[in-house]
Amino acid sequence: MLSRLFKNRRLPGGRRCAGARLLLALCLGLGGRGAAGQAVPYGHNPAAGHYLAVRGVRLYYEAYGAGPPLLLLHGNGGSIAAFKQNIPYFARHYRVIALDSRAHGRSADPGDSLSFEMMADDCAALLTGLRLDSAYVLGWSDGGITALLLALRHPGHVRRLVATGANLAPDSTALLPALWKQQQREYRANKGAAFADPARRNAWKIFRLDVLQPNVPLAALRRVRAPAFIVAGDHDLIVPQHTVAIYQHLPRAWLWVVPGSGHATLQEHAAEFNQKADAFFRAPAIPALAH
Template sequence: MNTRIKTGFLAAIILTVIACRPQQDTVVSQETKPAESGYADINGLKMYYEVYGKGQPIVLLHGSFMNIPLNWSRIIPLLAKDRKVIVAEMQGHGRTKDISREISYEGMADDVSGLLKHLKIDSADILGYSMGGGVAFQIAVRHPEQVRRLVILSGAYAHDGWWPDVEASFATFTPEMFENTPIKKQYDSLGNDPEHFPEFVKKVISIDLKPYDWSREVKNIKAPIFMAIGDADGVRYEHALELFRAKGGGKMGDIYGLPESRLAILPGTTHIGMMQQTDWLIPMITDFLDSDLNAPPPTF
């Protein structure tokens, strides 16, 4: 792994924080303040969560090293206008303190399942970004009855879903890379033990150092899936296309009708830049979630 790539990923980490922060002129109205927040006792965790708005519930799952304000500040006000938005912080992230178990996609999926039960929500739409996309896939695999529809932003369902150089870069991450970054400062400010930060970094990155492939299980998910990647993302185009074809894509909709699932490749968009594309993403996400799956194909 050359120095340019390692430096690029460090810059990307910092840019994630900058990209996901709300603009300075954004006014947080009463509607975008949490109606409920707190800690749920889930699988040995005290899992921090917040709830905004009213309506059909949607759960937002953040990316690696992130938390609610860093990942979702721009998204929450837009979705909470007509939905119940549930946001949670995964094991070791934000205000959810780490415990003595490994961090895994499967474990985090079970935690989110437990949170939905704690909130007495039978079924919800699930939206995951990057690491959160992997968690979202696992929720649909392990707890299908709790998933209405699935939105995956820049996420992968197999370790080789990433471009090879991106996958190789995961092994180069070190705690020292985060020194003096906003992510490290956020970690410390939320009451975490600074001495635990190196272990936190190693545990989070470990989930992508072990080969995984959920292709068979993910292709058999019954819930409709909307998968979006950037044309300059870390996720391979073929990876997204393979899932879309398995979910009914690859046919002319004017003849066969639209598939229940959807795929978007956003132009001029990187992995980090995905979270900046709210003008494109929010209309596409809400149209997918509100769509009539039984609608007939268009006629002339």
């Protein structure tokens, strides 16, 4: 849910591949660096990049590694590049599919509408287009919201999901009050003119997504069949009680509140995050919670 407008601000209280190209993509994904020792340009990697037309847009994604499919979903205003500390780890054991969400990165979207439901449906269409019946899903922030909605709307497509820094309401019951108030001020100050300016239209659409959405009743989570791992930092932008409530409403779930972490747990604590997410994906059957 973290908008590009806020990710650098401190808030009170916290803070297609074949042949040789496929081999190159696999090597890049495994080590995080190419043969010449250069850093992999995640999000702009021609050796791993693909486009797939689904639902009126051309979605851009990059593929790394081999194994069970793992779909990575970034946050608001972000791109595949957000996972540069995670892709090399997971590409050792998974077929990583890192996606630029609709209207983000290289997945251009000329429309005025944007919703988490649209993005969840995009993910389902992407997996179908790739001839994958299901995948593990890991989402950060808005990507975590999309992961939860994908499990709700297309349950057969999700094996297990990890959602870090996700919220299900766009208000002060879910967001830190300072962030919520700041978003409201920005929205009121710009809503009259932003869509009239072509240069600002897409950024405004993305920003408005987090001001007005998501609107998912917590009770709806009881319909999620896939096991879920809910993660947040103890200084996250999500109210701790909201994170716990998401966990409590899921039938089969793990919870990890990370000490000394903000909203970007998968970056700030990448090594531990990668290991714990991997352990969750590989764990034996996860029993239902007693509610």
